[in-house]
Amino acid sequence: MRLFRLFLPACVIAGMLTACGSGESNVESGNANGILHYGNGAEPQGLDPHVVTGVPENHIVRALFEGLAVKNPETLEPEPGVAERWDISEDGTVYTFYLNPNARWSNGETMTASDYVWSWNRALHPDTGSLYAYMLYPIVNSEAYSKREITDFGEVGVKALDDHTLQVRLNAPTPYFLQLMDHYSTFAVHPETLLKHGKMTDRFTPWTRVGNIVSNGPFTLEEWSLNRRIIIKKSEHYWDRDNVALNGVYFYPTENVISEERMFRAEQLHYTAVVPLDKIPDYRERPDSPYVQAAYLGTYYYLVNTERPPVDNVLVRRALSYALDRDTLTRTVLQNTAIPAYSITPPDTLGYNPPQLFDYDPAKARELLAEAGYPNGEGWPGLEIIYNTQEAHRKIAVAVQQMWKRELNIDITISNQEWKVYLNSVSQREFQVARRGWIGDYVDANNFLDLFITDGGNNNTGYASDEFDDIILNLAPKAKTRDERYGLFYKAETMMMNEMPIIPIYTYTSKHLIHPSVEGIYPNLMDSLNLKYVKLHPGRSLSGEAN
């Protein structure tokens, strides 16, 4: 009996070992069955399109739901989604969407224009607490409704003309409005399903759970195991079902990027959300490398508090910017995975190129610093850079600290803060210089420039200019042509960058490992992926051999 007690654990271990044996990899079985194994970065907060906000949620929600228009996976140009076509009035302020009569919910019901009216009422209602409600603000009276300035949704510019025709009236011509229709915050939800589980504005109901959720995209929810995986399968009722190649997708919450890369190497994943920086050189050298890098619509920059000395002096801000060798920084610290940035808007944002008002020029930097009253760094009162605790941010801060010391002979302190403490410091403007990044929600310079509207929620720099505000809020929306509009943006951005409330550092890139058996994932500026177009080709392996 005693022996039995002692060796009970041995039996457990032996049982575990008998189950040993690596067998067929996920990629092999997935290729054979049309199942994509997808590293998704993190456990999604939820799947309610009007509640979620993150990138991992975006990938799943856009597979389960579809917007009125979708983006072409290569060009990002709008294509028919739930709407088979649309008309835009001559003045660009009235959009009429004609819904595809074959567009159905996953329970087989036909989608109607009134589903959109109901859903946008929900998305804009302040009680829903949608952080992306502003995506619908181009619509007449939507902002007022969202801020409770009006309470009758009938006054908002959305109307179902009949079951399959939706009319949307805008405040001003909004060239990027169709892009917004592919953002999950503007997706329709199935009203009856939500009301079965609670009120229209409830955030806590289980309507998105397996068995409850009714969606309208190319896939339906099959399994949701917290922190383990989410499985979606091809929808029976999707209008374009014949063009969906995959039978299903497994999403894994791969929070640890190192583990994720190992899973990819062991062929447990077809696709990784990111790639560890130190692994990139190795992957780059491989023939037929699975490493895919593309410019990404986002800027990494240092936010400057223009109300705190010594950076309240524009000469100091300019000196700091001139003294930064972005080429070296992106080449060495970032291993060529980023593009040096000289303004807030990324280059070639739908044909718009921002001004470059400065370059790396240490002599000019020293001159400006001397002019500001600190010749060769003498009398420098000190400066602190804060960043949220993360190794990558620390490396950049250290490099910047050394460059400023070397070129300007000034002392810089760097301090890391836990994420929420850092957010609090930035929003309370308790900083001199703070790390910041901004990823565009849609491909348009407006999405970057409106950050710097006077007292805007995201403008934590103290920068204020009536002229800048007037261009962004009044003149650009009314511009008749794209050239005129871009000209106004250029003027506004030049004004803003002359004042230097930010020190741009680099433009982001997206970085993924994609298994050779996967086709239909195209690099693009939004890192936008439509799983509907993805195909798997059995017979291709990581090592180049057939499997």
Added chain:
Amino acid sequence: MLRFILWRLLQAIPVIFVVITATFFLVRSAPGGPFDSEKAVLPEVKRALEAQYKLDLPLHEQYITYLGDLSHGDLGPSFKYPGRSVNEILGSGLPVTAELGFYALSFALLIGVLAGVFAALKPNTRQDYIPMGMAMIGICMPSFLLGPLLVLIFGIYLDWLPIAGWGDLPGDKILPSITLGSAYAAYIARLSRAGMLEILSQDYIRTARAKGLPEWRVVTQHALRGGLIPVIAFLGPAFAGLLAGSFVVETIFQIPGLGRFYVQAAFNRDYTMILGTTVFLSTLIVFFNLISDVIAAWLNPRLRAQFKGGAS
């Protein structure tokens, strides 16, 4: 014995109450809130969210409401995962973490007790130094180093075992269990050795040997029971520690356990989740300590007699 158990249970109530109260006020005093994000949140939206989660009430009312809900076993809704309750998240993660903890502890016991007994039989010889040296390495090597090392060897180079997941592929539970259990195996080896050395020098062991019993029977029938008391005492806190400390292993191996929620809740300022996991784990620690005390008392005849005497 029953009085001892009841007395310990009564002691646990104020301990857990203090834990709840301290945690409640500490998390709320931390800078930043659950709805802070890199993108500015509109004041109207923030107000609506705070109202939905009752954060608009005065702090003492929030505390009383929380205690009221807790008395019904309701740990509240998660702030980070809208639509999920803390009870539900704990319910989904606990079985996985408990299973991982059980396998890890089984591995630790098997390896640790064998190594400890083996070493104690011939102290200060090679038979002692080698397992104890390995135990020292096991204690020193953190799981964030051992885990990736095992993955590289057995998962990538030898391709024997899956490197991530839990219950998805055959054998995917082996590497995480070994990684988590190794440090505990090392502790158990040292405790077993010390316990066995003490017992093996006792008179009754000498008597058993003098009677001509073979060494394996002396060890298994006479020495082991007393020699393992320190190990038994260690098991309760060890299991609680495994449950609370599995975060690193769960992250390395992509395991859907409790550890990841426990740590991330603090970073997310997910107030209800922080409280829920803290209350739950502190209750478990108190409970496992009690269990191990009871087992240790049951195994030790002198302690058992003390309780009997006390109870009479």
